[in-house]
Amino acid sequence: MPVDLSQVLIVEDDTAHIEAIARAFARISPDTRILRAGSLAEYRQAIALDSPDIVLMDLNLPDGRATEALSNGRVDQPFPVMIMTAHGDETRAVEAMKAGAIDYLVKSPETFATMPQTTARALREWRLRRDRERMEVELRDTSERLTAVMDSIPSLIYVADPETFEILFINAYGRAIWGDITGQTCWQSLQTNQTGPCPFCTNDQLLPRSEKPGQNVVWEFQNTRDGRWYECRDQAIRWSDGRWVRMEIATDITERKLAEEELRKLSLAVEQSPAAVLITDPAGTVEYVNPKFTRVTGYTLEEAQARTPSLLKSEGMSEEAYRDLLDRLTSGEEWHGEIRSRRKNGSRFWELASISPVLGADGAITHFVAVKEDISDRKDYEAQLEYLSTHDELTGLANRALLSDRLEQSIHYAQRSERQVAVLLLDLDRFKFINDSLGHDFGDRLLCEVARRLAESVREADTVARLGGDEFVLLLTELAGTKDAGLVANKILRQLAEPYRLDGREITLTASLGISLYPRDGLDVATLIRNADTAMYQSKRESSTFSYYATEMNQKVLATLELEGGLRNALERREFCLHYQPQVDLASGRVIGCEALLRWLHPQKGMISPDDFIPLAEETGLITPIGAWVLDEACRQAIAWQKAGLPELRMAVNLSARQFRKGDLPQQVRKTLYQTGLAADRLELELTESMVMDDPVGAKQTMQGLKDLGISLSLDDFGTGYSSLNYLRRFPVDSLKIDRSFIRDVVIDPSGASVVNSIVDIAHNLRIAAVAEGVETREQLDFLVGCGCDSYQGFFFSKPIPADDFTRLLRGE
């Protein structure tokens, strides 16, 4: 008997039955111990003390029915109970089975005789059933636990049969996304939920039907419902029924995908970036350079890798700036700046660099990223702008701004070194005339040549600047003594005086130069330049080569500036008037004409002599409108006298050099004559020798233009200037006015008398009149009569007088 039947409990109130059963066991299964109980109470005591393998229980016991002792189908019942019943009681026996008995037997001697076999069989079946039930419970538990585990995994898990394509299982995560697709086939569910091919249905290569465990396949799909990405790992597992199925574990990789996409975009952006990008490790070893870097520097990724950014041999960064860069980067900050680097081919270029540290999750620096832009063009442009803003375009010399800058620096340096600084301001004489007559192009080239000579005359450390026009400044630094500036000034003036050969012409230039010295003549840029300018004007006035600045000059300049201010308004304010000095015929003693002489009645200073303001008017250009007014006024007065019936006179008007050089003088005179109505032969214009000799060719042309109008021309102050007879011969003049300095000497100095005699002779030889100026005495007059002079003017006859007085004089009042 294969079943282990060690103890059998017989619950029966009929001892005969018990004994019949016991005998059967003694015979068939002698090792089986028979326990006995006569009632339900004894039954309970017996199972409390012993643990029988099986219980044989009479249905009806003295203290109750067997059903009361049954467990109502509980699985945890430790032993099976078999009901014994009398014939006809089967219905109750069935009830007892429903209450938990495993079987029932109808009592009979046969039943008792085979009881050991029956019991053994029943026990075996019960045990089998119990074990199965337990296993089932365990399995159910395991399955529930597994499902709970599966459901708690934040991944989509499903199991499918590769043969039938049936979905056997899907976890909670999957159900939340796709619903419960268990029982459906792949093509019914997966294909609508995933992008890409279903590995079960379409890709036999990926998933051979006869899968073996361990052959994993990994693929990615996108869930069509919410667009999220999954990485799916396929695995063969043995299903509960023993067949091989596929378990798919799909993990949400959307964030990783997005990050990858970001990274892909970023790396694409870096690859295609118009800026050069260089990435190093924390030690500065290059790990990556982009194609733009290669294009700019010539270094390929392979050439740059494993080297440091020093391969670009950057420069232009001070020690301090470099330390700042390192400090910033190592403390996790960005650095921006301009660096001058060298390409692989050795050429230099400028980069605008932004270098940033890249921090890892732990906050430590993992990389440095440098983004660089080639700014060489911009730098060149800036340098060009810088050059243009600090240099004179025509000559390439420093301009005023750069000069001021350098002068300021020199002052600072001189303060410490106790040396002197000299400012030499130089103005070319007659440059405007050359420029106007020979053309601006010629003038420009002449200025360039002057600039070249100036630059060559001084040391490298000195500065030569052009302030504009024909005005130059030389800044001499580190002068040991005051005299040094004068030595340099002389050298410069000598250099400039060398002839210039341009366009087949040879011309000479002179210059006026003023010197101011730091600290003696000023402590700042503006004062030093202003005082050098004052000194230069002094040189110009005195026709000296150069002058050192002196304080008095400033007062003179201030007075001049004040005068200039008044002069600018004088015309408008009608402060000018004319006085007239009679010109007398020596033979007849008659007044034959007069010279109009300008007077300025200043509201505060009273009458100002023309000697004091005509040169200033000339210098400032104000002489042009003033001269025009004089001409107009003198002509109107002459007409007024004519109309008043006074004897016909010739009106002499002085011309200034500027008026004479202005090309339109004949036209202007014609217009005045026309407007005033004076006949041309009643007007005489007085020129000086210097006006004519400056530009003899042009002068002759202008004089001829005036002569063609019918007016007379006289050469004033004759004898004091060039007195070139050669030119005099060719000029269309009508009279020579002998300067009053010669007349003054005629009676006291024989040589003075000879000069006057000679001038009178020259005039007559040239068939022109001789007019004596400044006749103050009878002796002078007698001398002039004696030497045949034609006419005279002077205090002897009359001082210059106002028009009304002149009218009375003519009337003999």
Ligand SMILES: Nc1nc2c(ncn2[C@@H]2O[C@H](COP(=O)(O)O[C@H]3[C@@H](O)[C@H](n4cnc5c(=O)[nH]c(N)nc54)O[C@@H]3COP(=O)(O)O)[C@@H](O)[C@H]2O)c(=O)[nH]1
């Ligand atoms: N371009 C212009 N120049 C002018 C004009 N008006 C005058 N001037 C020039 O100014 C200079 C000074 O002139 P002024 O003080 O008027 O002196 C004149 C006479 O007063 C003076 N003179 C005349 N006679 C005598 C004399 O007997 N003794 C003496 N000491 N001086 C005398 O001479 C001046 C006239 O000289 P000049 O013109 O050379 O004939 C003077 O150079 C004027 O030219 C003007 O409108 N435009």
